[in-house]
Amino acid sequence: MGFPLKRTEADILVSAISVPREKVVSKVRKETFTVFKPGEYEVSGVDIKTIGGNCWFISLENWRFYFFTNGWTMPSEKKLEKLGKIDILFVSVDGTTENAKKTAEAAKKISPSFVIPGLTNNEEKDAANLVKPFLDETDSEDTVPAEGLILKKREDLPEETKIILLR
Numbered sequence: 001m002g003f004p005l006k007r008t009e010a011d012i013l014v015s016a017i018s019v020p021r022e023k024v025v026s027k028v029r030k031e032t033f034t035v036f037k038p039g040e041y042e043v044s045g046v047d048i049k050t051i052g053g054n055c056w057f058i059s060l061e062n063w064r065f066y067f068f069t070n071g072w073t074m075p076s077e078k079k080l081e082k083l084g085k086i087d088i089l090f091v092s093v094d095g096t097t098e099n100a101k102k103t104a105e106a107a108k109k110i111s112p113s114f115v116i117p118g119l120t121n122n123e124e125k126d127a128a129n130l131v132k133p134f135l136d137e138t139d140s141e142d143t144v145p146a147e148g149l150i151l152k153k154r155e156d157l158p159e160e161t162k163i164i165l166l167r
Contacts, residue, residue: 086112100133
């Protein structure tokens with residue numbers, strides 16, 4: 001979310017940013033399935049669909065992920081109910097108080113196992129300052145960046161929502 005795409009070996013790539021298609025496609029293998037526009041897709045057992053404005057739901061095997069990208073709007077209660085329990089919510093943060101409040105409210109309403117904030121801009125050097133308002137709003141000021149998140153089974157999921165900062 002937010003940073004320029006580096007060369008990748010992805011099998012599936014969902015691009016919700018307004019970057020020319022050829023710029024994204026040039027960074028992945030020819031076999032990579034790329035999604036550039038809203039809709040519903042099923043690729044190799046992975047379900048991908050847009051839910052509301054700039055919100056993507058992805059499920060694979062037993063895991064359920066929700067992505068709020070730049071300019072997202074909160075889906076209706078009915079749409080959220082259809083999704084069921086979300087394991088990981090990825091959210092775009094931009095450093096503003098308004099975005100932090102809106103994103104924190106959404107995270108509380110959706111109540112996923114994990115929330116992983118990402119940046120809406122390309123200023124990696126300002127990452128700590130851009131994420132800070134969201135951490136403040138979610139009472140997660142003491143959260144430290146982690147190298148990654150590994151989940152092997154559903155029993156690994158916390159009972160209460162946990163904020164994860166990835167490096």
